[in-house]
Amino acid sequence: MKYFAYTQKLMVILLMTASLSACQSAPQSLYQKVGEQAGLERLVDAFINQIGQDKVIFHYFKQTNVSHFRAGFISHLCDVLDGPCQYDGDSMVQIHTGMNINEHDFNHAVELLIAAMDEVGITHPVQNQILAKLAPMRSEIIKI
């Protein structure tokens, strides 16, 4: 009887320790929060569909290679959201130079990205964290 109570106590302690150590391990990266590679693929595919059915910014993409854009954006997001990737594509400046994207069209693209994040079930707090990571790139994209 005593022995059983002892083991029970031990197990409880062990379990608590285990859960504690889980809490103490590195916080989840945004990459993990969006579902890692598979989650990013779902997100970028949803974004591509949003663009494809859009009237405002579609013209920027009309002649764009879908696979090239998909692979590039997935890799870029993986890098920016602290996933295990090194984005080695063109810089945001190189990509957007000459497009003369105005504020309205830029904001519209952000709205489409938000719609895509909603579509794949990314929670609003995580969406905000993602947008905060992307926001500094605005000046590398707009009006160049």
Next chain:
Amino acid sequence: MPFFVLQERLIVKLSIALLGCLSVAVSAKTLTVVDQHGSPVKNAVVELLNVATDKQPPQQIAIMDQVNKQFSPRLLTVMQGQQVSFPNSDDIRHHVYSFSEAKPFELKLYAGTPKAPITFGQSGVVVLGCNIHDSMVGYIYVGQSNAVFVSDDQGKINLPDNVGEYVFWHPEQASNINERAKMSWPDTGTDARVKIKLVTPVPRNTFGEKFKEHHGQ
């Protein structure tokens, strides 16, 4: 009187000299190219074989430009050893590439950053694409000599009188893209006709193609 004779002789001599210079360009024969439906075919390429032409490639640098997300011209003919520049007249970037055996290459063209011309040293067909804009397709036909001719909108190619054996090629030919068919001019006649089977190019991997039902095309 002697003066006039002299003048006449001069004119004759000059004419002969001019004819000599222009012997390759004198258009004495016409080839008409039609497709399987009998419609005229432009951009068909004829390269004459066994003709004496310059052995040295032209010093002039040929131009394959990028304009409004298209190659311009769509088809360029050069002589092996000739240089081609890719100026990119668009404000945006292009990544021009070719997987063709005659000249595999890759060229990242950023706005306002010219790249050195590329030498096309091997004769053959070079298919061009752009990694960014898959709608862009272009062709460079690299001839062994400069005796290369291209059909016009009416499908006509004016050829010199001495045409004998020649090779024939078209960017949309049903046969393999690299295949250059060997042909001979008929023994008699100044006009000849060639029928070629063309195929519709495969759809490109673009947003425009993927989502065309949403954009009224």
